[in-house]
Amino acid sequence: MHADSVQRSHILPAVLYIGIVVILFVLAMLYCGYQQVFRVKQIIVHGHYELEDRYVTRISGIKRGAGMFELDLATARDLLIAEPYIFNAYISRQFPDAVHIYVIERQPVALLELREMYALDAFATILPLPSSYAADKLPVISGIDPNLAVEPGKATVHPDIRHAIHFMNYMQQFGPAICEYSKYITWDNSRGWVIRKDRSHPPIYLGNEDLEERVDILNAFMTKMKDEQTDIRGFKYISLRYNGQVIVRD
Template sequence: MKKNIYYNNYAFFITLTIILTIFIKLSFWWNQLNKKMLLEKILLSETYIIDKEKYYDLLKEFIGTNMHTVNIDNMTKIIEEHPYIKTTRISKWYPSTVKIEIIERDPIALLNITPMVLIDSDGYVMPDIESKKNLNLPIMTNFNSDISLYPFGKKVLSINVEKSALWLNKIKNGFPSLYENISEMKMTSDNNINMILSDYPTHIYLGQKNIWPKIKILKKFENELFPKKLSNFSYLDMRYKNQIIAMNRKI
């Protein structure tokens, strides 16, 4: 009986020793692995407005950080503070990589104030900085020039500018040929909206109210004009309900 107890205790001791040895070795291996799991690469998706290296520079301080301590929320906060960033999706790829998918804001117009700023399709403000592509945008003029109304990376505080950006975005999506031809969107002293087309140019007087319904009428009018174009007229006056007063261009 005593012999059996001795062998049982011995077997238990050997088993415990083996388990502890394995545990110590695994702990040592995990500790060494953690030391090797450092962030070596930050891979960004392709960008269309700003060179992605500009965004990389915001995050390069994370290089060399242990992957377990890399804080995704902090990285997201830092990069999304850039006024050209709309949203990002960041993920860790062990053992040493972070991948970032970037969605940039879509500039819809250039606001003619000092300094000039860009307005995106959601009404957010972006500084007019060097971009990767040539941005051929309508210019918004005669709007409130108080620079405090246009905080970079935030929504514009001017109601008229926000509404105009919304109209331009709807025109871009619903009437792209007109959007591409808009040279200027102008606010008059009595808050009427005028558009000036690049072709020739043609002036379009939209008034103060029902801007989008008037744009839809304008689109229908141009379709009925074919093969003529809006640029065949020196101006189109749409300030009056359900009618267009058109002045033919003098040849």
């Protein structure tokens, strides 16, 4: 009995102490709420380029004056990644009054000409036309069924578009000589993929198979023409469709 009373005498102060701490914490939170200490005053957006920070803030649903503890960060993130140009997002609180929004944007690498013009990222995701990127410097993919149904923010499964993006990405390793020549990338039912720099340069027929191998051959051919100081604008066309051969017509 004596041991039990001693044990209770030790427990009661601890319980009383915890109770006082909880009450003080609740009172402190109520006071802070009354004084608007933990209210959102700053919303800072990081990583944006195409999208304006005000737009990112608006679509997140986070508003200045909201309680810091009342923010639904998971829902805000879902709202952000529903925007076609946002690949991923992360949101954090910085007490007492700041919210940081970090976004990773999709970057357009090409334009897609259908009945309307769209942009594409490196994963064949359909994007609205950009306003912060120099669209006139992006290659244009055309010749695809103009009635193709696409959804901005979603990666297209159309094999021809994915094919074009795939060999475009492969071309990046060869530097500007090849990349600049691929300003216009056109699907032709009889010749396969055709690339062209502009009207003053001949079209290059790549066909529709073994495109990586044909790009390798094209790079070697272009390097040789440069070393020999040959102006390829004198050719009518260049074809790589047959057994790894380069066929030119003057």
